[in-house]
Amino acid sequence: MNKFKVSVILPVINETFSLQKTVEIIIENSKEDISEVIIVVSKEKTIDDSLRLINYLENIKYPNLIKTHYQTLPFIGGAIQKGFEVSEGTHIIMMASDLETDPNDVKNLINLSKLNPSSIITANRWIKGGSFKKYNIIKFYLNFMFQLMLRCIFLTKLSDMTYGFRIFPSNLIKEIKWQELKHPFLLETILKPLLMKVNIIEIPSKWAARLEGTSQNSFIENFRYIKTALNIRLFWKKI
Numbered sequence: 124m125n126k127f128k129v130s131v132i133l134p135v136i137n138e139t140f141s142l143q144k145t146v147e148i149i150i151e152n153s154k155e156d157i158s159e160v161i162i163v164v165s166k167e168k169t170i171d172d173s174l175r176l177i178n179y180l181e182n183i184k185y186p187n188l189i190k191t192h193y194q195t196l197p198f199i200g201g202a203i204q205k206g207f208e209v210s211e212g213t214h215i216i217m218m219a220s221d222l223e224t225d226p227n228d229v230k231n232l233i234n235l236s237k238l239n240p241s242s243i244i245t246a247n248r249w250i251k252g253g254s255f256k257k258y259n260i261i262k263f264y265l266n267f268m269f270q271l272m273l274r275c276i277f278l279t280k281l282s283d284m285t286y287g288f289r290i291f292p293s294n295l296i297k298e299i300k301w302q303e304l305k306h307p308f309l310l311e312t313i314l315k316p317l318l319m320k321v322n323i324i325e326i327p328s329k330w331a332a333r334l335e336g337t338s339q340n341s342f343i344e345n346f347r348y349i350k351t352a353l354n355i356r357l358f359w360k361k362i
């Protein structure tokens with residue numbers, strides 16, 4: 124069997140200290156398991172301060188561990204799909220660089236994945252031990268209702284399908300044709316494996332609003348998630 128090696132994908136637009144803290148914590152806690160940290164940036168949108176920090180991390184602080192790529196498709200889905208394409212590990216972690224995905228949880232994701240290598244381990248803000256800090260109150264209730272709706276449509280007990288913080292076996296990622304480019308991509312990455320009957324394990328995670336930069340997701344865009352869910356449920360077939 125291949126040795127367990129993790130590729131972590133970090134999309135970056137306007138993060139500086141949040142990105143640095145994310146990288147430092149995940150490497151400090153899991154250096155023996157992480158073989159590469161793939162930072163994906165946008166030619167048009169990633170800010171100079173982030174690019175300067177990435178250059179320092181890649182060339183001075185962690186040579187050989189950080190790999191930077193420019194996305195070829197737009198938006199967050201395009202960025203993560205680039206990460207999927209270039210990753211070389213046996214397992215892939217998808218997360219953010221704005222500290223809204225707690226880097227301290229990466230160790231738990233990895234440890235559970237080692238015990239369950241063909242499962243997806245996914246972070247969940249709604250189960251016991253998880254929480255939201257400074258989440259928009261309207262989004263909070265909408266998110267709760269949307270999770271309920273998804274549970275009915277997909278006949279699942281999962282309860283945080285929109286949180287893009289998970290570890291996957293790489294062969295599963297490379298086998299699926301990904302379609303979404305915007306934020307609903309985060310949902311696509313759980314719904315397609317769910318329909319393929321991949322085992323999915325949840326761990327609690329505490330979400331806290333970013334302290335720098337701004338989200339790339341507009342409020343109205345949240346409603347696109349419904350279309351994505353229905354499209355996948357009604358029309359998607361793995362070929």
Ligand SMILES: Nc1nc2c(ncn2[C@@H]2O[C@H](COP(=O)(O)OP(=O)(O)OP(=O)(O)O)[C@@H](O)[C@H]2O)c(=O)[nH]1
Nearest residue numbers: 134135136163164198199202219220221338339340
């Ligand atoms: N390279 C790249 N990174 C992106 C893009 N869009 C978002 N990101 C990064 O992906 C991470 C998550 O994106 P956010 O825009 O904060 O979205 P979110 O937190 O998942 O969603 P909200 O809670 O709705 O704001 C952040 O670290 C962003 O910098 C993109 O188009 N390209």
Ligand SMILES: [Mg+2]
Nearest residue numbers: 219221223338
């Ligand atoms: Mg965010």
